[in-house]
Amino acid sequence: MTVQKRQTKRPLRADSERTVRAILEAAERVLAANPAATMEQLARAAGVARTTVHRRFATREALLDELTDWAARQFAEAVDAARPDAAPPLVALYQITANVLRVKTDWSFAMNRPVEDSHPEAARMHAEVRATCVRLFRRAQEAGVLRPGIDLDWTRRVYYALIHEAAKEGAGGEDIDALATRVVDTLLRGAGAPGGLAGA
Numbered sequence: 001m002t003v004q005k006r007q008t009k010r011p012l013r014a015d016s017e018r019t020v021r022a023i024l025e026a027a028e029r030v031l032a033a034n035p036a037a038t039m040e041q042l043a044r045a046a047g048v049a050r051t052t053v054h055r056r057f058a059t060r061e062a063l064l065d066e067l068t069d070w071a072a073r074q075f076a077e078a079v080d081a082a083r084p085d086a087a088p089p090l091v092a093l094y095q096i097t098a099n100v101l102r103v104k105t106d107w108s109f110a111m112n113r114p115v116e117d118s119h120p121e122a123a124r125m126h127a128e129v130r131a132t133c134v135r136l137f138r139r140a141q142e143a144g145v146l147r148p149g150i151d152l153d154w155t156r157r158v159y160y161a162l163i164h165e166a167a168k169e170g171a172g173g174e175d176i177d178a179l180a181t182r183v184v185d186t187l188l189r190g191a192g193a194p195g196g197l198a199g200a
Helices: 003-007 014-033 039-046 050-056 060-081 089-106 120-142 152-171 176-189
Strands: none
Touching: 014 039, 014 050, 014 060, 039 050, 039 060, 060 089, 060 120, 089 120, 089 152, 089 176, 120 152, 152 176
């Protein structure tokens, strides 16, 4: 489905939206445990009839596509909620980290699906998040939170890797706020002891 077609879809009624959300949340839970789960299993987990799932999603692939887009929207909204262009950079960095970890923990199956050419809307939202992160890291450098002259692209990719690893811990039940603190602390302070290089 093209971006234009997605944008011209009529808004769902409140009850229909609740049904779709229940199906998507159930699909995330079931598919995270069993990626080969059938539509019947997804319907059972959502507490609806299989015909209800098929009425909302003509095929299993259509359901997976919507699940991917849904998770991307949660991801983008989690970043926006931290006010990355307005809040002090360090505050925004911590809040984005905590918000994103919650999304990655709650929507791990969908967030790990590829979002390239086959999912243009999800790809667009991920690109917007990357652009937001670039702006935030630039603001953090200007505010002295990050070192002058540091490679911001490399720093951003290291940050993504830290979040990826922390999300695995979050899926195991670790406290999200504690994990966010660990990610930001590791990014800003690293693992080396003060003066460690001088003693090498």
